[in-house]
Amino acid sequence: MTLVQAVEIEDYRPEYSLLVLVDPSVEWGHEDPEVPRHRDRGGRPTGTFAGTGAGWVTAQAPGLADHAVRLELHDGPPPTDHEEFDDVLEASYRSSSGGLSVTTLTGGVGPADLDLGAAQWYRVRVARGQAGTESTSGYTWVLRFWADPVVEPPVWLARGQSAIAGPDNGWHSALPRWVTEVADIAANMARRLGRPVTPQQVEDGFHSPPSYPVGWLGEPLWPRPSATGHVAPGYRAREAAEQRRLDEIVAELGVPPVRRKRDVFPLLVAAGILVCEGNAYRAGQPARIDTVLSLPPDEVAAVRQRDLRCRYDAVAQDLEAVLRWTPRTPLETTPAELAQRLLVSEVELGEALAYAEETGLVHTEDGRPLRLWLGPRGTS
Numbered sequence: 001m002t003l004v005q006a007v008e009i010e011d012y013r014p015e016y017s018l019l020v021l022v023d024p025s026v027e028w029g030h031e032d033p034e035v036p037r038h039r040d041r042g043g044r045p046t047g048t049f050a051g052t053g054a055g056w057v058t059a060q061a062p063g064l065a066d067h068a069v070r071l072e073l074h075d076g077p078p079p080t081d082h083e084e085f086d087d088v089l090e091a092s093y094r095s096s097s098g099g100l101s102v103t104t105l106t107g108g109v110g111p112a113d114l115d116l117g118a119a120q121w122y123r124v125r126v127a128r129g130q131a132g133t134e135s136t137s138g139y140t141w142v143l144r145f146w147a148d149p150v151v152e153p154p155v156w157l158a159r160g161q162s163a164i165a166g167p168d169n170g171w172h173s174a175l176p177r178w179v180t181e182v183a184d185i186a187a188n189m190a191r192r193l194g195r196p197v198t199p200q201q202v203e204d205g206f207h208s209p210p211s212y213p214v215g216w217l218g219e220p221l222w223p224r225p226s227a228t229g230h231v232a233p234g235y236r237a238r239e240a241a242e243q244r245r246l247d248e249i250v251a252e253l254g255v256p257p258v259r260r261k262r263d264v265f266p267l268l269v270a271a272g273i274l275v276c277e278g279n280a281y282r283a284g285q286p287a288r289i290d291t292v293l294s295l296p297p298d299e300v301a302a303v304r305q306r307d308l309r310c311r312y313d314a315v316a317q318d319l320e321a322v323l324r325w326t327p328r329t330p331l332e333t334t335p336a337e338l339a340q341r342l343l344v345s346e347v348e349l350g351e352a353l354a355y356a357e358e359t360g361l362v363h364t365e366d367g368r369p370l371r372l373w374l375g376p377r378g379t380s
Contacts, residue, residue: 001076023055065138086160168310170289187283196280
């Protein structure tokens with residue numbers, strides 16, 4: 001098929017790690033279209049990678065470097081080139097004005113960067129790859145559009161990493177900020193150098209006044225100095241409560257008391273956050289905090305829920321996107337077909353479906369074929 005138009009933006013700087021494209025002039029009033037469902041709910045979910053809707057395309061654009069974005073309009077489906085990118089999604093898109101503006105989350109709507117034409121329904125293939133060139137360390141993007149009156153659910157064609165995210169083990173929520181900050185600095189430094197690092201290497205290698213002056217690991221955790229000299233009411237009381245809770249954790253783990261930043265290393269090893277090799281440290285793989293510490297039932301429930309949300313929330317949004325773009329509901333499919341569409345294993349699909357149903361994003365009906373509806377049970 002023929003390339004009709006192309007636009008390149010070499011220095012796109014995303015806000016909140018999001019690539020945002022919008023129709024600069026949407027005129028649908030208050031209609032409630034068959035697809036995409038929930039058009040006016042106010043969100044533009046990206047799921048694990050990217051999402052589309054009526055007048056918008058958003059995608060996860062991590063990192064602080066500029067991104068290179070290329071928009072293309074084709075007169076038909078372009079050739080496949082999934083192997084050139086880390087992540088690829090193909091989805092339907094609904095246009096109002098025919099224009100498409102590249103913007104940011106808070107950047108408003110400017111003039112159209114790409115003129116799609118007079119059609120209402122399009123297909124878009126969103127592709128993202130790590131740049132890794134001498135000129136840029138960000139990502140390269142290619143978004144290819146072509147008119148297509150047949151509306152179909154999205155399909156994931158390539159994934160650079162698992163759709164199931166890493167766990168939330170609960171330690172970062174339970175420990176004071178400076179404790180986890182030392183852990184992150186040491187783990188990232190060891191990862192970058194390819195070997196464990198000593199506390200002295202951590203201190204010397206992360207020197208950035210005023211937050212990290214010379215000898216910063218020797219500073220006390222409490223009381224924290226105030227940059228302005230003013231301490232808000234209740235601040236010291238919160239610090240005291242934080243210190244009492246840390247003392248309880250330290251006692252349960254059986255490690256020495258933590259009073260200075262340098263004291264946190266035995267605690268981090270006992271928690272599994274760091275691994276000690278001789279007198280040096282590298283990142284560990286900590287067990288979830290409720291399996292290590294004795295927590296009240298309500299805290300255990302909260303830890304488990306945060307862990308589930310961290311693992312499955314994004315892929316559950318992918319499931320929801322499939323249903324938002326399904327012309328007729330319920331969606332009738334098989335686990336194998338749906339797993340292939342999402343580019344996940346059937347085991348991962350089962351876990352994601354359980355979470356999505358528990359949180360009310362979708363609900364299912366037992367039996368064959370698999371039948372799915374949007375929203376919690378009782379709303380279809």
